[in-house]
Amino acid sequence: MDWIAAPDAWLSRLVVQRGVAVIYLLAFLAALREFRVLAGERGLTPAPAFLRRVPFRHAPGLFQLHYSDRAFATVAWLGAALAAALAAGAGDAVPLGAAMALWAALWLLYLSVVNIGQTWYAFGWESLLLEAGFLMVFLGNDDIAPPTVTLYLVIWLVFRVELGAGLIKWRGDPCWRKLTCLYHHHETQPMPGPLSWWFHHLPRPLHRAEAAANHVAQLIVPFALFLPQPVATWAAAVVIVTQLWLVASGNFAWLNWLTMILAVAAVDGALLARHLPLPGPPAEQPDAPAWFTATVLTAAAVVAALSYRPVRNLLSPAQQMNRAYNSLHLVNTYGAFGSITRERHEIVLEGTAEPEPGRDTQWREYAFHGKPGDVRRLPRQFAPFHLRLDWQMWFAALNPHVPAPWLRTLITRLLDADPATLRLLRTNPFPDAPPRHIRARVYRYRFTTPRERRDTGTWWHRTPVGEHLPTQHG
Incomplete structure (x- = not known):
């Protein structure tokens, strides 16, 4: 890829952006279904009481100005409508600046929800969606070729998700190193799926093979995402297959789906387009305007600066799982199931x-x-x-x-x-x-x-x- 633009990555950008928009849509629909009961005015943990004791800098968002269940419904329905429009291609139907504004608005709307959601929104995939949504602002639209820098920022996010999950397992429960955690995990995971009973009853040698394959997929393969093609594509394929296995074996909200979507950023888009019955790339993909390039480089500098603490956490023997280091949920640390319950x-x-x-x-x-x-x-x-x-x-x-x-x-x-x-x-x-x-x-x-x-x-x-x-x- 050229260091400035990657014209062949048009299909990868399309899949990533449309996929993230679909996940946003599901997130807003889930909020419309649950939020009023969980954290509304009469919720189990009411948002108004939370907002009275938490300053803006710790929970920035629109609801710091005013919260009511009606205001929440307005924000959530607006977010759902905007996400549906972007999933349908609205970002490519408007000028570049307008597309960036649409993605930024979507990010702000969901940030406002997450930051008052308290324990109900303290999941790693909430921060993952916000971090991914922030990067979508700088991925451009059909007016320009996909910016190489932003594609690598997306790959950097996938790298941290995968490596963080692998390291927390390797450093955590000894059963991961002994390859025995999956003797229990399919049964004791938070929300089993329709195939979990069968996964649990796989022969124990297969459980050990599952655990070993997980270590390879999360501790070694992520580094290959940064290598030249076609190695990066094959690495992305391993990430996607691994996540599909997790989808089949349990329910982890949109964590696996969003990780798969983001991994497409590492796929050779031209190779993918040649093997799929899809229309060709946009007729013209001129160079990005200088202001956009400057904006992307600024965002990359911010991500680089904010990466210090997540990287330090990855290198630390006392690694933490799923932590946002700032109230904007930018450049977080990820990981899951460092310990496994036996009952x-x-x-x-x-x-x-x-x-x-x-x-x-x-x-x-x-x-x-x-x-x-x-x-x-x-x-x-x-x-x-x-x-x-x-x-x-x-x-x-x-x-x-x-x-x-x-x-x-x-x-x-x-x-x-x-x-x-x-x-x-x-x-x-x-x-x-x-x-x-x-x-x-x-x-x-x-x-x-x-x-x-x-x-x-x-x-x-x-x-x-x-x-x-x-x-x-x-």
Whole structure:
């Protein structure tokens, strides 16, 4: 690639930009579905109270000016509409400066949401989307050839995602070095998918091969992303195949999908175009105007300066996972599953309409969309959509004796039969009148064996562990 422009990368740019826009669209749609219940004015962790105690510099965004559920809906619907337009090609239908403004506006809208989302938005893929979205501002449109510098900034992001995930595993739980973590991980991961039961029951030598292949894909292959073609393309292909394997084995919101999309920046676009039935490149791709080149170089200098702390973290024996070093979520550190849980605990919410519960009380269970509950229900595929409440229930179960502060509020909303809260659940066992009492119990879940599956028709086996919260009364 020329150091200034890469005309042959037009297809790579198209895939990356349209793909990032689609992920933005999913993120805003998820926010419209969940945010008011989780962090709205009457949310489980209300945003207005958060904004009163957090200064602008720690949570910059539009809602520092004013927050209301109506203002949030306006921002989220505007973000969804703008993301849909960019996914459909609006960025290539307007002048270069206007396209940059559209991408910048989309980034600001989602930054405003993330920075007041608190625990519900404290996931590494939120920062990954914001960092990727920021880079899209400087990737240009059909008015110019793709800027080489920005393509390498995208590759640098993929490199940090992959290497960070590989190093945190190698330095973390010894089972990664022993190649035994996947004996447990498919069963204990936050939100299993429809194929996770089969992945869990693969022969143990295959689990060891999975872990070894993961080390190669995340510790060695990322360096090849910076090598000349066709090596970089093959490295990107390994990243994409590895991420597809993760997509098949579980639900990790848009982390895997966005990583695959960004990895396309390292693909030889001309080679890809020759093997796909696609229209040719734009008729003309003149050199970028001087002001755009200067803007790109400035952005690259900012990324280089902000890379100091993430690089230091990558080199540190005390490496941290998924941390944003600034409130703009630019140039973050990434990584996942440095430790693996060996047992799966689930918090199950159960209610009863009886005035005074006793030994013979029949308790009815609230069912969630993604997290395990009914032992006969096959886990579903939700990624790249993000079910934040289900994910936080998994985190809450990691400390079965220390209830999460928001969980009591969730139970209170269920005792009140709050319609918005109930819409986040798969089933409401009390459709006619709210329960009189709700309790939170901890169960140990494990996948059934193939024989148990044949004999009982269940995917899970569960045993009670104890009480998570005392019974609350309506």
